[in-house]
Amino acid sequence: MANTRKKVDGTPQVVTANRLLEGDVVYLTASGGWTTEIGGAVVIQGDAAEAHRLAEAEQAVAERRVVGPYLMQVANDAEGPQPLSQRERIRARRGPTAGSTVGSTLRQAAVGS
Amino acid sequence: MYRYDEFDADFVAQRVAQFSGQVARRLSGELSEDEFKPLRLMNGLYLQLHAYMLRVAIPYGTLSATQMRRLAVIAREHDRGYGHFTTRQNIQFNWPKLAEVPAILDKLAEVEMHAIQTSGNCIRNVTADQFAGVAEDEIEDPRITAEIIRQWSSLHPEFTFLPRKFKIAVTGAPNDRAAVRFHDIGLQMLRDENGEVGFEVWVGGGQGRTPVIAERIRGFLPKRYLLSYLDAILRVYNMLGRRDNLYKARIKILVQQTGVEEFTRLVEEEWQQIKDRGFDLPEAERRRIEAYFAPPAYPAAETHPAALRAAEDSDPGFAQWLQASLAEHREPGYGIVTISLKPIGGAPGDATAEQMEAVADLAERYGLGEIRVSHEQNLVLPDVRLSDLHALYQGLLDAGLATANVGLVSDIIACPGLDYCNLANARSIPVAQRLGERFADLDRQHEIGPLKVKISGCINACGHHHVGDIGILGVDRKGEEFYQITLGGRPDEQAAIGKIIGPSFSYDEVTDAVDNIVETYLGLRQDGETFAEAYRRVGLDPFKEKLYAAH
Structure with a gap:
């Protein structure tokens, strides 16, 4: 089942989910594919587009490509769709804001490189 | 083991x-x-x-x-x-x-490990004092009890559909290092007037959105009745615990709503029906499990090695590390070493594969091959000869694991927070990193003294913020991260839940706010007073006054 989060009328949205195999954060594209880059997401406005794209997402769930799709609000300007919430900004980074850097720094320190 | x-x-x-x-x-x-x-x-x-x-x-x-x-x-x-x-x-x-x-x-x-009982509405992995078996103040090794509970709970049919998750902690020492009063069931070992070892039984503690200090429902439970008594508690919970509301399903809510006297009566009544009907572990089986935790034969070790004193005098970094990391061992000539997983600027609790291997090597070289994980997200080598401490320190330095901050302001507990967790509202790790950097000067940290900072990225409180001297809770305000600060929490035998100091701080303000609180403490502390002692004497107001005067 798609998990549709609360939206404000008229706010542009994209469909996001996680890949079944890796858990990677992905976004639905205009061609019905999935991309890890939010810039490649199809921006949705209006009830009809929403229903159509969610149906596409459910099809991807049925085909075991993704899990847990939901609509998420974005700002949509010349730079393309940008997440509005901190949670979605961090998801869009495809990794933690600090933890992974620390992990690799520690790793380098530990091996002396 | x-x-x-x-x-x-x-x-x-x-x-x-x-x-x-x-x-x-x-x-x-x-x-x-x-x-x-x-x-x-x-x-x-x-x-x-x-x-x-x-x-x-x-x-x-x-x-x-x-x-x-x-x-x-x-x-x-x-x-x-x-x-x-x-x-x-x-x-x-x-x-x-x-x-x-x-x-x-x-x-x-x-290697005899698994991921069972780490999720879901079951009895979760049982926790215990990280100094179990070696602590100087210990009555009995709590791991014997914890292992019995593990075996009893893993396939128990009644526990496959509990109203909610269920956490049990055991300590064998009067100084509670396992936070037993903040668990669904906490067991604290003690001796009765005849010298028999048993348990004080605490029920209904927990953190999360409704922090509660557990209630003591039995002053002394003989060891032989451990499982029948736990069964009785779980039966009452399973019968009466709420399943209609996720937020009211923990046993703490049941104990609060039923009242401790009535809850205790129900447990005792249930227990009387089952206590002599084969629910408890046969003594021979208990002894079989106990034998795995028998203290090792410690080779004789020097109690005051001259080389240790010399190293302390010649290597100030080592002396500082020793002061923070070494705890008393029950065996003369040995010490318990806590390895900080809180390097300045690091993610609390993280260790690289190379660091894990280094700790394993050091545990074999300078200990008896055993390692502990503490609930404060550090590692422990429980059996180190005092004469090996300097060599161990050098090995830890090579692995980036010798930060001399155990128990100090940068030894921060932090949950994964919004950097990883689906439930989080705000980041925890970068807040801990910024605080670590702010207090990076180890001399200053030692001057400040024991101080527990604990950070949770949401109300579920995995970072134990309710029981920090300084607790930090991440909240979401219109999609942005804010942090609420509490003071005066304690996880130990003097259990206390921290009090909210006032309005929350933005991500960019929270480091200054903690610094301000620490400075207030330094300004008002009396001779040798820890932060917790000073707070108990003066309360919230002086901290609040200084903190909000600056904002």
């Missing part, structure tokens, strides 16, 4: 085989996500913000060097080279791929 018997090995092997089949059926489409989710959670596999997360159980926080090396292999081969030790003495891998999880579980099973 406990070693699997045939039953344990068979049980874990069966679960690995079952889960391998379940993953295969999920990938082939025979199982939907809705069908698969409860199965993966029963095996410790979550789907978090960026990836799957596998939480591996470390029963009562005890690991062998062999097991630690295996965790390193998993970190390297199936993750991104590191793992995260948690406040429940477990380890989490943040980046496993679904199809590889059965292989990870296979590798864990080879």
